[in-house]
Amino acid sequence: xxxxxxxxxLRIFLVPVFIIFIGYNKPLYALITFFxxxxxxxxxxxxxxxxxxxxxLGKILDPIADKTxxxxxxxxxxxxxxxxxxxxxxxxxxISRDIYILAGSTLIYFIxxxxxxxxxxxxxxxxxFQILSVIVILVANITFIENIYVNSVIYAATVFTILSxxxxxxxxxxxxx
Numbered sequence: 001x002x003x004x005x006x007x008x009x010l011r012i013f014l015v016p017v018f019i020i021f022i023g024y025n026k027p028l029y030a031l032i033t034f035f036x037x038x039x040x041x042x043x044x045x046x047x048x049x050x051x052x053x054x055x056x057l058g059k060i061l062d063p064i065a066d067k068t069x070x071x072x073x074x075x076x077x078x079x080x081x082x083x084x085x086x087x088x089x090x091x092x093x094x095i096s097r098d099i100y101i102l103a104g105s106t107l108i109y110f111i112x113x114x115x116x117x118x119x120x121x122x123x124x125x126x127x128x129f130q131i132l133s134v135i136v137i138l139v140a141n142i143t144f145i146e147n148i149y150v151n152s153v154i155y156a157a158t159v160f161t162i163l164s165x166x167x168x169x170x171x172x173x174x175x176x177x
Contacts, residue, residue, distance in 0.1 A: 004047040018033040
């Protein structure tokens with residue numbers, strides 16, 4: 001197993017560590033763990049491409065690691081004892097989008113016998129703002145950040161989450177034709 005896949009597996013193992021820090025209301029340690037996980041994400045992709053270590057296993061594990069960390073972040077921060085949390089509607093929206101896209105992708109895969117996925121600009125922006133929202137919430141629980149900044153990031157993430165859902169729906173319908 002190559003270094004890229006080992007880093008992806010490390011990221012998966014960091015998820016429970018992150019959750020434990022959230023559960024014990026340790027936002028600084030959770031933030032550090034989140035950054036380390038983000039670093040492994042950047043490194044595994046770079047190493048896989050640079051040293052020709054792109055594997056089928058990596059293509060499967062990498063998005064699982066990413067989604068596990070993000071979805072866990074939303075659920076466990078919302079249910080934590082932290083002072084500043086995600087609004088319930090935001091958690092539902094983010095998770096519902098992921099379930100919707102997974103269900104649609106599965107449907108297309110079974111109907112068409114395959115699926116070629118490429119992230120849209122809205123999908124990339126969604127991921128960026130969702131990650132930023134986790135960081136902002138954790139930082140807001142460590143230091144003082146005005147609610148307007150926290151809310152601005154959450155609303156930006158919401159806009160891109162909705163736009164990416166619409167974009168992927170349109171692309172999915174086109175693939176089914």
